[in-house]
Amino acid sequence: MTVTLNVKQTHDYAYTDRPTEVGFVIYITPEKTAITRNTHYIIMIDNSPSMQGEKLSTAVESAKKLLSDLPPGNFVTIIAFSNHPEIKYQGPTGSAVNFDVGKGYTTRLHEAISFSLNLAKQSQVPTKIIMLTDGKPTDKRNVKDYEKLDIPQNVQIITIGIGKDYNEEILKKLADKSAGNFYHIQNTSELPNVFEKERSTSAYAYNLQFITPQGFIPYNYDLPIRLPIIDKLTSIYGSLVIPPGNTAFTVFFTITYIDPVDNQQKKRN
Numbered sequence: 001m002t003v004t005l006n007v008k009q010t011h012d013y014a015y016t017d018r019p020t021e022v023g024f025v026i027y028i029t030p031e032k033t034a035i036t037r038n039t040h041y042i043i044m045i046d047n048s049p050s051m052q053g054e055k056l057s058t059a060v061e062s063a064k065k066l067l068s069d070l071p072p073g074n075f076v077t078i079i080a081f082s083n084h085p086e087i088k089y090q091g092p093t094g095s096a097v098n099f100d101v102g103k104g105y106t107t108r109l110h111e112a113i114s115f116s117l118n119l120a121k122q123s124q125v126p127t128k129i130i131m132l133t134d135g136k137p138t139d140k141r142n143v144k145d146y147e148k149l150d151i152p153q154n155v156q157i158i159t160i161g162i163g164k165d166y167n168e169e170i171l172k173k174l175a176d177k178s179a180g181n182f183y184h185i186q187n188t189s190e191l192p193n194v195f196e197k198e199r200s201t202s203a204y205a206y207n208l209q210f211i212t213p214q215g216f217i218p219y220n221y222d223l224p225i226r227l228p229i230i231d232k233l234t235s236i237y238g239s240l241v242i243p244p245g246n247t248a249f250t251v252f253f254t255i256t257y258i259d260p261v262d263n264q265q266k267k268r269n
Helices: 054-069 109-121 143-147 168-177 188-197
Strands: 003-009 020-030 040-046 075-081 086-092 127-133 155-162 182-185 205-211 225-230 234-242 254-258 265-268
Touching (some): 003 254, 003 265, 020 205, 040 109, 054 075, 075 109, 127 168, 127 225, 155 168, 155 225
Parallel strands (some): 155 182
Antiparallel strands (some): 003 020, 020 234, 254 265
């Protein structure tokens, strides 16, 4: 067993004459760890004209460091996007690699994220997409177009917006839809720290699905809750309205996941 499920609630008793809104905190707690293996990192770097110079060079160096610092046995794809997405490197992690992302002339964000999602769909390995940009999309600019994207359950999207001239709503939506993280950075010097935060060297569960009781409303994730890589204590906050009554009301929270120690499907209540 590599993770356990622990639940805390705001109420032990419910009203008998009216509904009770009960708050929950569910902890996915690490118990036994394994070195991260068989995961796929897709790093998407905006190489439009506004990124040229220090921003782009810092992004490339941060990606190189992440690639070399990840444990061997994982896989990475580097994609440059602004015109059409272009793979600049594919290969194993754990060693120093040189690559050049070149220069583009626009910001075709929707095409680029669609391209990366199609790559991720080719396998069911846990995949973390890290995408950084400093500009607004020039292909599809409406957040509804990004809400419609089919994000596989094995994919988590990390979005990084640099400066002030990007569409925060789109980047945040992509992160929220995949239980990922959104970062706003003003200074390019913050990039290495962001990449370091997203480096996973130990794993406790892969492709975890959190199954909630009907009517449960999560506060910090969008439904359905699917977490490709559990590498630390994870907390899920939410609430459920309990109907009035004087009999016991049982609530079940369930997780299913791949155990990285024996690579077997597990289930916990």
